[in-house]
Amino acid sequence: MDYKYIEQLLDRYFEAETTLKEEQILTAFFEQDEEELPEGLRQYRPLFAAMQQDDALGDDFDARLLQLTEENIQVKARTISMTERLRPLMRAAAVVAILLSLSTALNQSFKDERVWADESDYALKYETTVDEPAMAYDLLGSDTLKLDSLYKPTGYLE
Amino acid sequence: MKEISFRTDVLPLKNELFRLALRITLNRADAEDVVQETMLKVWNRRQQWEQIESIEAFCITICRNLALDRLKKADNQNASLDDEGYDAPDHSYSANPEEQAMQRDKVERVRMLINQLPEKQRTCMQLRDVEGKPYKEIASILNMTEQQVKINIFRARQTIKEEYLKQEKYGL
Numbered sequence: 001m002d003y004k005y006i007e008q009l010l011d012r013y014f015e016a017e018t019t020l021k022e023e024q025i026l027t028a029f030f031e032q033d034e035e036e037l038p039e040g041l042r043q044y045r046p047l048f049a050a051m052q053q054d055d056a057l058g059d060d061f062d063a064r065l066l067q068l069t070e071e072n073i074q075v076k077a078r079t080i081s082m083t084e085r086l087r088p089l090m091r092a093a094a095v096v097a098i099l100l101s102l103s104t105a106l107n108q109s110f111k112d113e114r115v116w117a118d119e120s121d122y123a124l125k126y127e128t129t130v131d132e133p134a135m136a137y138d139l140l141g142s143d144t145l146k147l148d149s150l151y152k153p154t155g156y157l158e
Numbered sequence: 159m160k161e162i163s164f165r166t167d168v169l170p171l172k173n174e175l176f177r178l179a180l181r182i183t184l185n186r187a188d189a190e191d192v193v194q195e196t197m198l199k200v201w202n203r204r205q206q207w208e209q210i211e212s213i214e215a216f217c218i219t220i221c222r223n224l225a226l227d228r229l230k231k232a233d234n235q236n237a238s239l240d241d242e243g244y245d246a247p248d249h250s251y252s253a254n255p256e257e258q259a260m261q262r263d264k265v266e267r268v269r270m271l272i273n274q275l276p277e278k279q280r281t282c283m284q285l286r287d288v289e290g291k292p293y294k295e296i297a298s299i300l301n302m303t304e305q306q307v308k309i310n311i312f313r314a315r316q317t318i319k320e321e322y323l324k325q326e327k328y329g330l
Contacts, residue, residue, distance in 0.1 A: 014319055016312035020290055034261065043326060046261070047318060050268035051287040055180055056173045057190060065172075065194065069164055069201045 003038050010044065027051070162207045168200055171214060174289055175221045181284045182225035183232075184273055192228060196221040218299050222281060229277075271321050272314075279314035286311050 009026055012018045018026070030037070030048035037045060162168070172193055179189035179196075199220055200213075210216045272280060281300065285291045286307075293304045300307065 014312075014315050016308045016315060020292060023287070023290070034257075043323065044319075046264035046268045047322060049261070049265045050272065053177050053288050055177050055186075057176050057193065061172060061190070061194070062169055065169060065197055066165065068198060 282310040283314040
């Protein structure tokens with residue numbers, strides 16, 4: 001039997017040029033019994049056998065780990081999405097936004113009032129000529145009552 | 159991205175992690191502790207699992223770092239080559255028990271040689287020749303270039319071959 005292909009693979013293996021697939025071929029080849037391997041290749045068998053490691057941890061390890069982790073799952077491990085996590089922040093932001101817009105709106109309307117008041121400076125200012133409400137009541141009885149007698153212009157406001 | 163579960167995605171990595179930790183610490187009890195610590199660390203970071211590209215590579219990286227930490231702390235680099243003992247039987251079929259024992263002995267000698275390699279070469283060899291990982295993945299786990307991984311594996315294979323054949327030829 002011709003072992004040229006295996007020899008070639010072996011050379012490339014020691015040069016670290018083999019692919020994973022080729023390394024699997026070599027491993028499988030050297031799994032044969034020693035007597036079945038050709039003389040020249042026999043010596044390499046332990047090199048590949050040494051890579052078959054079955055060191056393992058027992059089931060008690062799993063049990064211990066699960067106890068240390070998943071037991072606490074109800075208390076701790078709730079998956080929270082980004083939106084859920086940000087919800088309180090968003091609420092706070094909404095409240096701030098409402099307050100801000102309210103205050104701007106109020107400010108705006110106060111400002112409007114002031115502007116209106118300024119404009120009224122040009123209007124005539126009336127002053128009552130009657131000091132007492134009782135006098136006004138008497139005047140209401142007389143037929144001389146005219147609006148002019150109750151109010152007269154006193155001039156423009158500065 | 160698929161949801162990661164501790165029970166089905168992380169816990170089954172225990173033996174792979176154990177073998178790597180064992181290769182670094184050279185002590186079974188230490189290796190088991192390292193694997194447990196690794197898994198608890200990974201568990202505590204479960205909020206980040208969704209952002210991790212490969213949970214396996216992530217676990218291996220943590221495991222290696224913890225094993226190296228332990229090695230540094232214990233400063234037992236030269237102490238425990240014998241601790242491991244003859245724990246991995248060779249399942250090869252041989253009619254003759256004497257032949258079987260000789261085979262086992264040879265495999266054990268190769269493992270001792272592997273344990274004497276520098277840590278980087280040993281870890282690269284472990285991930286490639288034992289766990290069958292592509293160079294690219296090993297490079298990302300060890301934070302090296304693929305070329306560096308290849309060089310480490312090249313040196314490891316050369317050393318093992320030369321040392322082993324020397325022993326075979328001239329005896330121990």
